[in-house]
Amino acid sequence: MKANLKLTIGLAGVLIFNALLRLVIFHSTPNSVSPEEIAFLKTLTITPALNDLSFRFLALPVNSLMLVLITLLVYRTSKNLSLSLITALLMTIVPWSFILQQHLNPFILLPLGVVTVLMVSARPVLRLAGIGLVVFLLRHWLDLHLPSVSQSISDFPILFRLVDWKTLFFAGDSVSQYLKIPKAGFFFYGDSVFLFLGAYRLLDSRFKQLTQTVLFLFIVGMLFLFTTSANALLTYRGILLFLPFTLIGAVGYHYALTALPRYLKLGAVAFMVINLIFVAELFASHFDKKNSFEWGYAETSAINQLNRMGVRCVYITQESGKFQLYADFYHKNRSFSVEKISDSHLKQTCLVNNQCRCLLKEQELRLVDQQKDDVQTVFSLYRGLPIYFLISKDNESK
Amino acid sequence: MKKHRLNRTIVVLALIMAVGIFLRCYRLNALPPGPEWDEASVGYNAFSIAQTGRDEWGHFLPLIFPAFGDYKNPLYIYCTAVFVKLFGLGLFSLRLTNVIAGVLVIPVVYLIGKLIAGKKVGVIGALFVAVSPFGIFFSRIAGDGIMLSSLFISAGVLMELYFIKTQKTRFLTMATITFILAMFSYNLGRVIAPLLLLTIFAVNYLGAKIRPRATHLIAIVFAGAALLLVGQQLRFSLSSRLQYVGIFGEKKGLTLEIDEYRGQDKNDLRAKILHNKISFTILTMASNYLSHFSTDFLLNYQNHRNVSESHAPPLYLVQILFYYFGLVLLFHEATVRKTGKRRWLLVVVIAAVAVAPLPSTITEGAPSGKRSLALHGLMELVTAYGLVVFFTRLSWKKISTRLIAATVAVAYLVNVAGFLWFFFFTYPNLYGNIYAMREREICDILKKDDARFARVVISRQIDGVPYIFPLFCLQVPLQTLWQTRRFRFIDGWYYVDRFSHFQFVDAVEPEIVDQLPKGKTSAVFVTDTEKQTLLPRLINDHLLTPAQMKQQSLPLVNDPQALLYLYIVKP
Numbered sequence: 001m002k003a004n005l006k007l008t009i010g011l012a013g014v015l016i017f018n019a020l021l022r023l024v025i026f027h028s029t030p031n032s033v034s035p036e037e038i039a040f041l042k043t044l045t046i047t048p049a050l051n052d053l054s055f056r057f058l059a060l061p062v063n064s065l066m067l068v069l070i071t072l073l074v075y076r077t078s079k080n081l082s083l084s085l086i087t088a089l090l091m092t093i094v095p096w097s098f099i100l101q102q103h104l105n106p107f108i109l110l111p112l113g114v115v116t117v118l119m120v121s122a123r124p125v126l127r128l129a130g131i132g133l134v135v136f137l138l139r140h141w142l143d144l145h146l147p148s149v150s151q152s153i154s155d156f157p158i159l160f161r162l163v164d165w166k167t168l169f170f171a172g173d174s175v176s177q178y179l180k181i182p183k184a185g186f187f188f189y190g191d192s193v194f195l196f197l198g199a200y201r202l203l204d205s206r207f208k209q210l211t212q213t214v215l216f217l218f219i220v221g222m223l224f225l226f227t228t229s230a231n232a233l234l235t236y237r238g239i240l241l242f243l244p245f246t247l248i249g250a251v252g253y254h255y256a257l258t259a260l261p262r263y264l265k266l267g268a269v270a271f272m273v274i275n276l277i278f279v280a281e282l283f284a285s286h287f288d289k290k291n292s293f294e295w296g297y298a299e300t301s302a303i304n305q306l307n308r309m310g311v312r313c314v315y316i317t318q319e320s321g322k323f324q325l326y327a328d329f330y331h332k333n334r335s336f337s338v339e340k341i342s343d344s345h346l347k348q349t350c351l352v353n354n355q356c357r358c359l360l361k362e363q364e365l366r367l368v369d370q371q372k373d374d375v376q377t378v379f380s381l382y383r384g385l386p387i388y389f390l391i392s393k394d395n396e397s398k
Numbered sequence: 399m400k401k402h403r404l405n406r407t408i409v410v411l412a413l414i415m416a417v418g419i420f421l422r423c424y425r426l427n428a429l430p431p432g433p434e435w436d437e438a439s440v441g442y443n444a445f446s447i448a449q450t451g452r453d454e455w456g457h458f459l460p461l462i463f464p465a466f467g468d469y470k471n472p473l474y475i476y477c478t479a480v481f482v483k484l485f486g487l488g489l490f491s492l493r494l495t496n497v498i499a500g501v502l503v504i505p506v507v508y509l510i511g512k513l514i515a516g517k518k519v520g521v522i523g524a525l526f527v528a529v530s531p532f533g534i535f536f537s538r539i540a541g542d543g544i545m546l547s548s549l550f551i552s553a554g555v556l557m558e559l560y561f562i563k564t565q566k567t568r569f570l571t572m573a574t575i576t577f578i579l580a581m582f583s584y585n586l587g588r589v590i591a592p593l594l595l596l597t598i599f600a601v602n603y604l605g606a607k608i609r610p611r612a613t614h615l616i617a618i619v620f621a622g623a624a625l626l627l628v629g630q631q632l633r634f635s636l637s638s639r640l641q642y643v644g645i646f647g648e649k650k651g652l653t654l655e656i657d658e659y660r661g662q663d664k665n666d667l668r669a670k671i672l673h674n675k676i677s678f679t680i681l682t683m684a685s686n687y688l689s690h691f692s693t694d695f696l697l698n699y700q701n702h703r704n705v706s707e708s709h710a711p712p713l714y715l716v717q718i719l720f721y722y723f724g725l726v727l728l729f730h731e732a733t734v735r736k737t738g739k740r741r742w743l744l745v746v747v748i749a750a751v752a753v754a755p756l757p758s759t760i761t762e763g764a765p766s767g768k769r770s771l772a773l774h775g776l777m778e779l780v781t782a783y784g785l786v787v788f789f790t791r792l793s794w795k796k797i798s799t800r801l802i803a804a805t806v807a808v809a810y811l812v813n814v815a816g817f818l819w820f821f822f823f824t825y826p827n828l829y830g831n832i833y834a835m836r837e838r839e840i841c842d843i844l845k846k847d848d849a850r851f852a853r854v855v856i857s858r859q860i861d862g863v864p865y866i867f868p869l870f871c872l873q874v875p876l877q878t879l880w881q882t883r884r885f886r887f888i889d890g891w892y893y894v895d896r897f898s899h900f901q902f903v904d905a906v907e908p909e910i911v912d913q914l915p916k917g918k919t920s921a922v923f924v925t926d927t928e929k930q931t932l933l934p935r936l937i938n939d940h941l942l943t944p945a946q947m948k949q950q951s952l953p954l955v956n957d958p959q960a961l962l963y964l965y966i967v968k969p
Contacts, residue, residue: 166686167694
């Protein structure tokens with residue numbers, strides 16, 4: 001009873017901390033909506049206002065439930081209260097899980113589904129069937145398919161790269177910046193040490209059940225990777241592999257905090273705190289700047305400013321497909337219409353004195369005999385390069 | 399019985415070595431294709447030493463070879479000079495030293511394995527080395543003494559182990575000598591050898607107390623040799639190899655990255671505390687170091703255009719779990735045992751595995767196979783150890799154990815067969831074009847037709863150091879080179895502009911026609927870009943007949959990334 005009370009209090013603390021992180025501290029990072037979020041919001045038929053990121057709070061109950069279930073799962077398999085709470089805390093802040101919860105995407109349902117199945121049944125066959133059912137139900141949202149022989153063979157190098165320690169702890173997804181915390185991996189740098197400690201500790205017979213769960217999750221994680229699309233982000237493809245790594249890391253943290261001599265314990269705590277601060281700063285101060293190209297900051301700020309300028313209509317070309325996507329999504333929040341024109345009509349349309357303005361990319365400026373320095377109104381990436389150029393009617397120079 | 403068992407072991411070892419020799423010698427002349435640039439340079443300098451005792455720049459028995467300005471290590475070139483003297487200058491004599499070194503690693507690994515864990519581990523480790531992808535690849539290239547250095551490192555470790563076991567000073571002396579030889583073979587030796595020798599001091603400090611007076615004396619000898627090496631580098635006033643390839647330096651990626659992150663934080667106090675050389679260097683080095691023990695480096699085939707790096711990984715898939723198991727076992731046993739020689743033997747092996755990746759860790763482009771080649775032999779040994787202990791702990795009487803063993807053996811054979819197919823059949827087609835393909839084509843033409851040309855012009859757009867190929871393939875006499883060479887020395891690099899009737903230009907421009915000897919046949923080798931401007935001039939000056947124009951407009955080398963044209967003209 002006492003243990004249950006402690007568990008409840010500890011878990012509540014973790015959930016409050018989690019909520020603080022999502023709702024208060026990092027509520028506006030990433031600072032724009034991504035094309036992937038737009039697609040998912042359309043599926044959910046949610047249309048937020050421009051600059052409104054509160055739809056991301058939808059992930060919070062999913063995440064919270066997952067934290068509760070994983071805490072209970074670890075408690076049930078290890079009978080160790082502190083280990084369970086450390087696991088929950090780590091799941092809250094470990095980079096791969098953190099970044100996944102910071103934007104709305106269907107993959108957040110996957111760890112929840114898997115952990116639920118693990119809680120419901122202890123038999124491997126039933127667990128496998130349950131997880132298979134979860135994957136089957138989510139297959140369209142997650143773009144999953146039965147693996148082919150050729151793709152499976154070509155996925156082995158991806159698997160080796162994914163579980164590579166440089167990738168896990170330092171480099172992360174080196175192919176796409178979309179969900180990558182700059183200069184960080186899928187885990188904290190220090191997790192490389194605690195993972196070894198955790199693996200060593202799991203050899204202890206007291207953790208036999210937890211070890212079996214971890215091994216089971218590794219097998220499931222590998223199978224899941226082979227069902228994902230080759231174009232999917234590494235973060236998504238490895239999501240079920242990161243789960244057992246996190247469990248092992250939690251065991252390592254627990255070992256460091258309970259079994260080592262005091263001076264090593266203090267050193268471990270200091271190491272963790274420095275690690276956390278470093279990665280948190282990278283996320284808070286550098287994520288948007290480094291990854292802005294993949295998100296919609298330029299598009300939403302362009303729509304904002306065009307609204308403020310009272311523009312009635314905007315011409316874009318085929319090159320501005322991303323702007324079109326955002327303009328269509330926020331059609332209720334814009335006061336101007338958007339029309340597509342071909343490159344050959346740009347000159348006669350953009351420079352003629354009418355109500356509409358042309359919004360062009362840099363490589364199209366030459367088609368209207370303009371240089372980028374000539375254009376007064378420019379929409380840029382977050383603290384970055386200019387992306388869209390608004391052509392004025394009377395050819396004002398800077 | 400013991401003699402019978404010993405003989406059986408020797409027979410098995412001999413068979414393993416025969417396999418190793420075959421895999422390292424089969425089609426040595428052609429696989430990989432060559433020579434590439436460093437091989438040609440090593441070859442010609444070896445030829446020069448064999449003929450005159452001097453290098454291509456005229457230095458008598460140098461302890462470091464300036465070559466292009468990259469200052470090659472001496473030992474490999476001297477060894478190759480012996481084979482060049484015996485067999486003449488060619489790919490076979492050029493690569494033979496590394497082949498022999500690669501083969502000799504096999505018995506060294508056997509002896510180390512036998513010493514620390516018994517004959518079974520030694521034999522299996524030797525087998526793993528014989529068919530190791532790294533072992534086969536690095537034995538067959540000759541751009542530097544990479545495999546030679548790896549051999550000396552392994553031999554040095556073996557001598558250290560014998561020293562610990564027997565406490566006889568002669569083994570420590572031999573370890574010192576081999577480590578010194580490693581330092582003169584390849585750059586990785588300069589980092590690893592001192593650290594491995596320090597291991598003996600560390601072992602003594604930790605409690606082994608093995609002939610401390612002798613170890614101190616040997617250290618003095620070693621330090622003297624090291625100073626000699628460093629002194630040679632300073633004499634040539636070269637900017638250190640570390641500045642060229644290392645992660646440190648003002649224009650390096652690390653520094654640029656720090657500036658970028660600080661700039662994003664507007665260089666405030668927080669940025670200076672978090673984003674500085676110390677933090678970023680620690681992260682980079684930790685990341686680089688760990689990568690040598692993880693799956694992307696150990697298992698994945700790499701797609702790059704580096705002629706001196708293996709495209710195949712060092713381990714086979716079936717070996718990886720045994721490798722990790724072996725590492726854990728070694729570590730566990732070394733920490734659990736409080737006393738005894740075996741503990742110190744294991745400490746030395748663990749230390750060797752731990753320091754082996756360091757040369758690669760501090761350079762850009764980590765993980766690097768060639769810079770971490772000190773792991774070669776040790777990796778296979780640790781894997782063998784993990785494998786033997788794993789099966790020892792299972793009951794051999796059980797059918798399941800035998801089934802597992804059979805599966806592992808079959809999987810291993812499949813892995814090996816897959817690699818051998820890749821290396822001997824797929825690799826030449828896939829990567830043959832990165833091995834100085836255009837330069838080899840030029841060599842083939844020169845070997846046939848050089849006598850008819852009064853001038854041969856080769857553009858540096860084809861090759862940054864084109865002069866070395868005519869030197870190598872025509873075996874130009876040293877006196878001719880020394881008497882006719884014109885060169886420039888810019889930013890630590892030698893640019894040879896002329897020797898004999900060869901002329902090397904930064905880019906071939908139409909005005910080159912005015913410099914060609916009148917009334918005599920000249921050959922001009924150009925790239926596709928240069929052809930666009932040269933050809934109109936040749937046509938304008940009526941230097942090409944329509945038939946010649948048609949023929950010479952076809953490239954000699956038709957690789958889109960490496961087009962090569964030859965124009966034979968007579969102004």
